[in-house]
Amino acid sequence: LRNAKATKTELDAFRAENRRSEAAPKMVEWTGYAVKVAILAGCCLVESVINANFFASGMVGGLLAGVVMAFCLAVINILGAFFIGRLTTNINHVRPIRRLAGYVLLLVAILWTCAVGGLVAYCRFVMPQIQDETVGNMHLIWQSISTLTNPFDSLESIALFLFTVLFGLIALVDGYKWSDPYPGYTKIYKKHFDKFQDLLGLTSLIFQPSRTR
Numbered sequence: 238l239r240n241a242k243a244t245k246t247e248l249d250a251f252r253a254e255n256r257r258s259e260a261a262p263k264m265v266e267w268t269g270y271a272v273k274v275a276i277l278a279g280c281c282l283v284e285s286v287i288n289a290n291f292f293a294s295g296m297v298g299g300l301l302a303g304v305v306m307a308f309c310l311a312v313i314n315i316l317g318a319f320f321i322g323r324l325t326t327n328i329n330h331v332r333p334i335r336r337l338a339g340y341v342l343l344l345v346a347i348l349w350t351c352a353v354g355g356l357v358a359y360c361r362f363v364m365p366q367i368q369d370e371t372v373g374n375m376h377l378i379w380q381s382i383s384t385l386t387n388p389f390d391s392l393e394s395i396a397l398f399l400f401t402v403l404f405g406l407i408a409l410v411d412g413y414k415w416s417d418p419y420p421g422y423t424k425i426y427k428k429h430f431d432k433f434q435d436l437l438g439l440t441s442l443i444f445q446p447s448r449t450r
Contacts, residue, residue, distance in 0.1 A: 241429070241432045244425075244428050244429035244432045245429055247425060247428075247429070248425055248426060248428075248429045251421070251422070251425050254331075255330075255331050255419065255421075255422070256331050257419065257422060261426060262416075262417035262419065262422040262423045262426050263416060263417040263418070263423065264416075264417075264423065264426075264427070265415070265416055270415075273411050273414075273415060276407065276411050277315055277316075277319060277408055277411060280311075280315055280404040280407050280408060281308075281311045281312060281315045281404075282311075283404070284307070284310075284311040284314065284315070284400060284401065284404045285304065285307045285308045285311045286307075287307075287397070287400055288303075288306075288307035288310060288311065288357060288360075288397060288400075288401075289303045289304045289306075289307035289308075290303075291303075291361050291364070291393060291397060292306055292307055292360060292361070292364065306360065310353060310356065310357055310360070310401075311404070313353055314349075314350055314353040314354075314401055314404065314405045314408070315404060315405065315408045316408075317346075317349050317350070317353070317405075318346050318349060318350050318405040318406070318408040318409040318412065319408040319409070319411060319412040320412060321342055321345055321346040321349060321409065321412065322346055322408065322409040322410065322411065322412025322413045322415075323412040323413070323415055324338075324339070324342045325339050325342045325343045325346060325409070325412070325413050326339065326413060326417075326418050326419065326420045327339030327342065327420055328340055328343065329418050329419050329420070330419070330420060335420075346405075346409045347406075347409075349405070350401065350402050350404075350405025350406060350408075350409070351402055351405075353401055353405065354397070354398040354399070354400075354401035354402045354405070355388065355398065356378075356382075357397045357398060357401045358388040358389060358394040358395070358397055358398045359378050359381050359382055359388045360378060361388070361391075361393055361394045361397050362381060362386070362388035362390060362394055363377040363378050363381055
């Protein structure tokens with residue numbers, strides 16, 4: 238009982254400080270989280286397949302090297318956008334400084350996926366320049382980036398960039414909608430909810446009528 242009262246006091250204080258109503262926050266069941274994880278995995282898989290098809294033809298290691306490189310870039314893009322997206326819920330915070338941080342993080346997330354998309358475009362750009370095993374892939378990519386060479390010389394490079402940004406934005410939205418849009422509300426509410434359920438269970442055991450044989 239003491240724990241339930243303490244968590245209720247903590248919840249009420251949070252609501253008062255953050256101007257939350259008595260309404261419960263968005264609670265996602267395990268099936269909802271499974272769907273969200275499946276979306277992330279699907280984006281990562283599709284992005285990897287799309288990029289690998291373009292990378293494999295120009296890389297010294299062939300298909301395997303193309304798949305590995307495409308998968309690494311997809312993971313960086315998807316996970317980066319997702320975790321930054323989790324933090325963009327600060328745009329809903331009552332404090333102005335937290336809201337500002339949320340909008341800054343939103344911009345960072347967009348720039349992140351655009352940067353990865355640009356890197357993918359550069360990877361596709363340098364593939365035709367690889368003639369033999371003595372030329373390093375990363376060396377050519379870095380050389381092109383440092384000289385600010387335009388990588389969008391073909392529809393393929395443009396398409397890869399757009400696909401990368403699209404999947405990054407999907408991951409960003411997935412991160413934002415992972416739980417309640419107000420930061421910290423779900424966590425503190427669930428803490429009280431669990432203690433309250435424990436109290437109900439204990440009460441039902443105490444007042445449960447004894448069975449006669």
